[in-house]
Amino acid sequence: MKAMYAAFNDRDIDTVLATMHPDVDWPNGMEGGRVYGHQGVRAYWTRQWSMVNPKVYPVHVSEDDLGRVVVDVHQVVRNLEGVIVLDQMVRHAYVVENGLIKSMEIFESPGVAGSAKQ
DSSP: OHHHHHHHHTTOHHHHHTTEEEEEEEEOTTTSSEEEHHHHHHHHHHHHHTTEEEEEEEEEEEEOTTSOEEEEEEEEEEETTSOEEEEEEEEEEEEEETTEEEEEEEEOOTTOOOOOBO
């Protein structure tokens, strides 16, 4: 997982997509809703990176009771001028099938009451 986050931070879309199922179900954390498949994720990230510069740094990786891979990440989002607009901890939960990411959910930071961001 750490290599995938490093590839995301380096904007290496193809390396990250190689870790995902072709029909991946991915959250649109910026605008809401979901995107599907490699092309949906590629289009979403390309659009996102044209507006902001997000970086995510994995802090802790574990597995939850549902068998998902859970990654607590430090998320820092800067505008295109380099000013920090968001600096927070969030939790990513991945369903992995046959070694590929099938889906991902974004949750509020660990220890904060609330439900998944949709």
